[in-house]
Amino acid sequence: MTKGRHTVRGVRRGLAASVSVALLLAAVQCAPGGDESEPVLTGGRLEVLGVWSGVEQRRFQDVLRRFASRTGVAVTYTSAASDGVPVALAARLAAGRPPGVAMLPQPGLLRRLAASGRLVPPGDEVVAEVRRNYPAVWRRLGSFRGRLYGVWFKAANKSLVWYDVAAFERAGVVPPRDLAGLLAVARRLADAGVTPFAVSARDGWTLTDWFEDIYLRTAGPRRYDRLARHRIPWTDPTVRGALRVMSALLDPSYVAGGVSGALRTGFEQSVEAVFSDRPAAAMVHGADFVAGVVTGRTTARLVVDADVFPFPGSGSSLPTVVGGGDVAVMLRRSAAGDALLRYLASPEAAAVWAARGGFVSPNVNLDLGVYPGDMARSVARGLLDAGDAFRFDLSDLQPTAFGGQEGAGMQRELRDLLRHRDVGRAAAGLERAAQQAYADELRLVDDAAVTGRR
Numbered sequence: 001m002t003k004g005r006h007t008v009r010g011v012r013r014g015l016a017a018s019v020s021v022a023l024l025l026a027a028v029q030c031a032p033g034g035d036e037s038e039p040v041l042t043g044g045r046l047e048v049l050g051v052w053s054g055v056e057q058r059r060f061q062d063v064l065r066r067f068a069s070r071t072g073v074a075v076t077y078t079s080a081a082s083d084g085v086p087v088a089l090a091a092r093l094a095a096g097r098p099p100g101v102a103m104l105p106q107p108g109l110l111r112r113l114a115a116s117g118r119l120v121p122p123g124d125e126v127v128a129e130v131r132r133n134y135p136a137v138w139r140r141l142g143s144f145r146g147r148l149y150g151v152w153f154k155a156a157n158k159s160l161v162w163y164d165v166a167a168f169e170r171a172g173v174v175p176p177r178d179l180a181g182l183l184a185v186a187r188r189l190a191d192a193g194v195t196p197f198a199v200s201a202r203d204g205w206t207l208t209d210w211f212e213d214i215y216l217r218t219a220g221p222r223r224y225d226r227l228a229r230h231r232i233p234w235t236d237p238t239v240r241g242a243l244r245v246m247s248a249l250l251d252p253s254y255v256a257g258g259v260s261g262a263l264r265t266g267f268e269q270s271v272e273a274v275f276s277d278r279p280a281a282a283m284v285h286g287a288d289f290v291a292g293v294v295t296g297r298t299t300a301r302l303v304v305d306a307d308v309f310p311f312p313g314s315g316s317s318l319p320t321v322v323g324g325g326d327v328a329v330m331l332r333r334s335a336a337g338d339a340l341l342r343y344l345a346s347p348e349a350a351a352v353w354a355a356r357g358g359f360v361s362p363n364v365n366l367d368l369g370v371y372p373g374d375m376a377r378s379v380a381r382g383l384l385d386a387g388d389a390f391r392f393d394l395s396d397l398q399p400t401a402f403g404g405q406e407g408a409g410m411q412r413e414l415r416d417l418l419r420h421r422d423v424g425r426a427a428a429g430l431e432r433a434a435q436q437a438y439a440d441e442l443r444l445v446d447d448a449a450v451t452g453r454r
Helices: 014-030 054-071 085-094 107-115 124-133 136-141 165-171 179-191 205-219 221-228 237-249 258-264 267-275 290-297 335-344 347-354 374-389 409-420 423-453
Strands: 045-050 074-079 101-104 150-157 160-164 283-285 306-310 321-330 390-392
Touching: 045 054, 045 085, 045 335, 054 074, 054 335, 054 347, 085 101, 101 107, 101 150, 101 335, 107 321, 124 335, 136 150, 136 374, 136 390, 150 335, 150 347, 150 374, 160 165, 160 267, 160 290, 165 179, 179 205, 179 237, 205 221, 205 237, 205 283, 205 321, 205 409, 221 237, 221 390, 237 409, 237 423, 258 409, 267 283, 267 290, 290 306, 290 374, 306 374, 321 335, 321 374, 335 347, 374 390, 409 423
Parallel strands: 045 074, 045 101, 321 390
Antiparallel strands: 101 321, 150 321, 160 283, 160 306
16 A cells, blocks of 8 residues: 555665665665667566555556556566565665666655666657656656656555544534644534544654645645755744644544554554544544555445545645655666556556556546546545645655654654644754754765775
């Protein structure tokens, strides 16, 4: 289930993640290149590396089989579910065995690989297909220094709030349109004896998701971009303002089990807390893949018992969406790889998975009627309607030690906010952690460059 670093499938954190960054940066300096000969499609073979396993792997392999039937290319899919794509790819590059195509979970990884010369830019036909089917924001996310390197095949709309229909009806509330309305709904629910939110603070990425949605709506896309690059400090007034809103919404009295309960709750448990036979809360914030948890782990029926609304805006802001995704890139030059990227950029490829569910595409020419049901269509439409107001998950754009490491960086400081509700302390902690992580990343780059030159 796609969630960038924050997916139901999870992420590799800590030392393994730090080592993989250094290994990857060193490997791209010294690993041998791919075949530079003219590609021949007939009878070709292609390996694709991705993170998907289980149901998601089977559905992606349906896409690959359709491609193979059209082209005659024999495609092998390798799952990196156990280690994650960054770690698995770093090891493959260090050994001089890059896959033909990889599905990367982060635009930052695409940029690092492109900067080091490890990625093969696709041909003109792929570029033309992407221009036909993708808005500018997704083309930029797949590019480095103005050159396209990747095709964003699968996306995730994370700016969603899932709710218990019966709880809303009993409290006489409806989905809100802005953040003030969300806080008012929480108060009404609490007054009616219903705990507003189930929160998974044990999985710290859920707290970063809360912050990202609030910050994008209160500070706007431009400041979001500046904060993502650490061009403004985490002590900036816009950050403090978002932290105040987050603290108000996640008041301990509004969270199932209070702070201690949230700290013991995992992501899937938080979904179950809202949609079980004896619900403990009325709402849970989560991406489009929450639907799969609802249908797979509860008896709740989508639309009838469990419904969803877009994470509310700030009142005057345009529709905005925070999300993630998986981008296809080539690491070996081949006609088969080029043909696959062109196919993945087409509405036809997206339709294969979309019709089966558990999938959202950023392809604007995919017929929304392909999605199975009104809810899936609504979620997909929300992603497309955001247009250039879509922003990639902010924590995925950070150094791993700050944005994606369990018990550190953003996750640690936002847990601290949940516990102590001290905005100044949280902002100062975030800035200290960001400064350290960015300094450490620069040292890793320098060390990797030295290793690559030896």
